[in-house]
Structure formats: structure tokens, C-alpha cells
Amino acid sequence: xxxxxxxxxxxxxxxxxxxxxxxxxxxxxxxxxxxxxxxxxxxxxxxxxxxxxxxxxxxxxxxxxxxxxxxxxxxxxxxxxxxxxxxxxxxxxxxxxxxxxxxxxxxxxxxxxxxx
Amino acid sequence: xxxxxxxxxxxxxxxxxxxxxxxxxxxxxxxxxxxxxxxxxxxxxxxxxxxxxxxxxxxxxxxxxxxxxxxxxxxxxxxxxxxxxxxxxxxxxxxxxxxxxxxxxxxxxxxx
Numbered sequence: 001x002x003x004x005x006x007x008x009x010x011x012x013x014x015x016x017x018x019x020x021x022x023x024x025x026x027x028x029x030x031x032x033x034x035x036x037x038x039x040x041x042x043x044x045x046x047x048x049x050x051x052x053x054x055x056x057x058x059x060x061x062x063x064x065x066x067x068x069x070x071x072x073x074x075x076x077x078x079x080x081x082x083x084x085x086x087x088x089x090x091x092x093x094x095x096x097x098x099x100x101x102x103x104x105x106x107x108x109x110x111x112x113x114x115x116x
Numbered sequence: 117x118x119x120x121x122x123x124x125x126x127x128x129x130x131x132x133x134x135x136x137x138x139x140x141x142x143x144x145x146x147x148x149x150x151x152x153x154x155x156x157x158x159x160x161x162x163x164x165x166x167x168x169x170x171x172x173x174x175x176x177x178x179x180x181x182x183x184x185x186x187x188x189x190x191x192x193x194x195x196x197x198x199x200x201x202x203x204x205x206x207x208x209x210x211x212x213x214x215x216x217x218x219x220x221x222x223x224x225x226x227x228x
């Protein structure tokens with residue numbers, strides 16, 4: 001059984017470029033979460049999505065960041081016009097549908113973004 | 117809103133010694149509580165979880181945690197540390213099976 005798959009594992013961008021991070025949840029999971037981990041810090045919630053719906057985006061910066069989870073294909077976290085402060089590890093996690101789980105998250109190995 | 121506080125960003129123990137990592141939570145409704153472990157350059161793996169059943173929860177690799185409602189705590193313990201336990205540990209709280217809120221993490225160092 002494939003776990004949560006994230007790609008790319010490492011991404012280097014210059015200031016002002018766009019970064020796209022992809023996440024395929026575990027088979028049978030319909031909920032996706034994105035977290036950001038800055039160096040020497042914990043995980044900060046960004047956004048929670050179900051297929052074609054954003055459920056909670058209270059942790060997303062108001063500008064430059066967007067997320068989607070289309071009916072077909074992976075979830076995508078998009079960062080436009082990246083700045084050095086966006087350098088971090090971005091983790092995707094998935095869970096079963098509400099009522100089918102206990103809030104446990106299954107994590108991917110992360111995408112590490114470096115902005116030059 | 118829920119929150120988690122992990123006391124001590126770094127804990128160092130000798131191999132074979134007791135491991136105690138502290139976690140206190142705040143939640144307005146009965147929470148689900150979790151401990152995750154993260155090895156370098158990897159994602160988080162679930163160690164154990166509390167979901168309102170037994171208050172003493174046993175997890176993988178010999179770890180366990182006790183839910184104490186009166187103290188709003190969920191401390192992680194292991195009787196005897198092993199070198200392979202060196203990692204970063206995160207406590208997390210979830211309510212209504214929604215998003216999880218994580219503590220800032222505790223780095224565990226195990227000395228030979």
C-alpha cells in the first residue's frame with residue numbers, strides 16, 4: 001500500500017519564481033492537510049481540503065499561497081513570487097473521511113523548498 | 117480553539133535511562149491526543165494516540181503515554197532509552213476529527 005506521496009522532495013527556486021508542490025493521499029483517504037515546518041520550529045497548519053473543497057484555510061498566508069484538491073489528481077500547494085522566508089519543509093498529510101478515523105494523520109516525507 | 121505546549125525543546129538522556137517528554141494541551145471539548153516521531157529529513161510517524169478509551173496508551177517502540185484530564189497533560193514515557201530513539205517528538209491535539217494542532221517539538225538526544 002502506497003503511503004502519502006509528495007513531490008518533488010527538494011525544490012530550489014529563485015526569488016520571484018513559482019513553486020508547485022504535489023501530494024497524493026493514501027488510497028481511500030479523502031482529506032488532505034498541508035503543514036509548513038520552518039527550520040528549528042514545529043509544524044504549522046496551513047490548509048485542510050477535501051475533494052474540490054477547501055474546508056479550513058485559516059493558516060494560509062493571505063497572499064501568494066493557494067491550494068487545491070481537484071476531483072482527479074493530486075492536491076497542489078502553489079506559492080507565487082517566492083521569497084526567502086518561504087524556504088521550509090512543506091508536509092502533506094491525509095486522513096480517512098470524517099467518522100472513519102480518529103484524527104490520526106498519515107504524513108508524506110515532505111517537500112523541501114529552498115529559495116535563493 | 118485547541119493548543120499544545122511541549123515543555124523542553126531539548127531533552128538529553130543516557131542510554132538505558134528513563135525518557136520523559138512533557139505535553140500539556142488546551143481544548144474546550146474532549147480531545148484526541150497524539151504523539152508523533154520525526155527522524156531527520158523524514159515525515160512524521162504516529163507513535164501512539166488517545167481517543168477517549170483507556171487513559172494509559174501504549175504505542176510502538178516501547179513508548180507509552182498517560183492522559184490526565186485534571187492536569188491537561190499527555191506526557192510520553194519510555195522506561196529505557198535506546199540510541200535509535202534519538203529523534204524529534206511532536207505532541208498534537210485534534211478535536212472533532214478536524215485539523216491537528218502540533219506543539220513545537222522536543223528533540224531527544226540519547227548519549228551512549
